[in-house]
Amino acid sequence: MKKILYLFLFFGLLNFSNAQIGKGSEVEKPITVGVVNKLSGFPHLVYYPKEDKNYYFLNFQNNEYPNITDIKSVDFYATPEELDYLYDFLMSCFEDKELHTIDVGDQTLVVKKTAMSIRITVDFNEEPEPSGWTYLSKRQLQRLFGKK
Template sequence: MKINMSENNSCIRNGFLWSLCLVLFLSAPLAYGQIGEVIQENKMIVGSARATTLELPFIEYAEVTDMPPYYTLWYWDDTTSDRKVRSLEFYATDLELDYLYNVLKEGFDLSMQRIEIGESRLVTRRPLRPGQPLKINIYYGDDSVGTLYLKKDALETLLGNTRNPVHSKADLVGTTIE
């Protein structure tokens, strides 16, 4: 039996070409697909300047697939006469939110204080007269500045005991609240 090498090579070449065409045909829908992976986002308002209506400033809690949960503080920027809405995004636990609440509450009594939040810095300045709002300057990582004025009652509904925490303090394992 004599084997013709040219016939054998052409059979191998034809088989390879058919296999290549089959692979390209089957992978074509994958190469041109434009529907990506699902990313789910769950947002909830944690606190607002008004307890009954949504009003700036307010804090929003967000859970996003494959990312740690974070908070966004939305507020009117009063740096210039042209008011615009700005935001500050940060990661925080319930205990850290309580700490932020206490720092801002102390701001009504202390001349000035600073706190780092993420890549930003909050600087509080005591009101000149009782009953006036607390001035909060927010210095962002890109060297921009935002200014927020916050009244005591708005602070209470924003971060105080009336806020809607993601997990209530009673849900903490192994602790009792009196």
């Protein structure tokens, strides 16, 4: 009889411990601008619509560690015109082998042309997170920004 009483007491206490969870709310689903590699799903550019500026996420597989899945994310607010400016900036990096930089949100993109693609390195300025990088060809860049 004591065992049954202890079981009821134990399960009764567990029931009260769940009372600290609040109400859930629905989260808006992101709208995909473009995906470069549909098999892996990376890199991809998505946004959450906001009233004045959309909130964008550029996610990519960090090529720093080829054997480890390390996903990096660059987040920023931008209008459609500012997003077009970023696209035009990245496309202009294919024209010469100079080092180009642009601030995007709280991060800095460092872009350099290598052979037929550009290497995009993300410097996370005020975070303890290490930098990450990826390669994109012209066609991949067009797919990423939904231009093709």
